[in-house]
Every structure is written in C-alpha cells, then in structure tokens.
Amino acid sequence: MDLITKIKTLAKDQSAKILAMRHHLHSQPELSFQEFETSKYVAETLRSFGLQPQTGIANTGLVALIEGRNPSAKVIALRADMDALPIVEANDVPYKSKNPGVMHACGHDVHTSSLLGTANILYQLRHEFEGTVKLIFQPGEEKAPGGAS
Ligand SMILES: [Zn+2]
Secondary structure: OOHHHHHHHHHHHHHHHHHHHHHHHHHOOOOOOOOHHHHHHHHHHHHHHOOOOEEEEOOOEEEEEEEOEOOOOOEEEEEEEOOOEOOOOOOOOOOOOOOOOOEOOOOHHHHHHHHHHHHHHHHHOHHHOEOEEEEEEEOOOOOOOOOOO
8 A cells, every 4th residue: 555545544544533633622722822721632642642742832832753764854844723712602513612702713623633633644654754744733823923933
C-alpha cells in the first residue's frame, strides 16, 4: 500500500474519534490566551498518541515534533489555532458550549481536532517519510497582536 492510501485508510478509521474530539473542544470553548483546558487536552491527547509535546509556549501554546527518517532533511510546519470567540451559542446541539458567552464560532475546534488527527496518523507513519513535521497549536489567534507573533 502506498503512503497516500495508508493515510487515507487511517483517516477513515479515525474519523469518528476526530469528530468526538471536535465535539469535546466545541463544548469547552476558551477565549484568546485563556486556552488552559484546551491546552491540557491537546497535550494529553498528543501524549496518548506517543508524542512528547512542548507546552507553555506563549502560556497556552504547544509544539510537537514528528521525526521521520533522516529528520534533519527538511521540516514542514502544520498549525492550528485553539481559541474561541466571545459569542453566546444559539445552537441546540448535544455538544453546545458549556462556557456561557464563549463559542467556537470560527472553526478552531475543527482546526485543533483535525491537527490532532493528523498528528496521530503521521506519527504512526513516521518511518515512511523523510524529514520532520512540526505541529504548532497556536493560542490567541482572534486577538491582535496574537499568538503567532
Ligand atoms: Zn478564527
């Protein structure tokens, strides 16, 4: 099986798990630079995959490295933002915000869960590609200056 097919197969296998992560994150939104529980959740999830995240970057940000074969050959970075917005959620869904007045209305719950799913897949396949993948979980994207500066 080629690498693309393996990635697609793992992505399909994990889609329910990634959706559950997205719903969890959606229900626990936190404002910019206050992503304390989100950061903890991301760190624990990455550790459960076997990764060793560096935490506390700009307080709530994280970075994790997936080293493939010949890790210094090249490095690519994949980034997701983690903060939510000061909006009251009007949706009536089982995973509705449990933090009144704060909502993942900009999709950062999707970004974060997608990068977690990607982390799990690429870590499992790390012996099959060259170089290093740097995962960046960025705080405070909704603020200027934000967590990318
Ligand atoms: Zn946004």
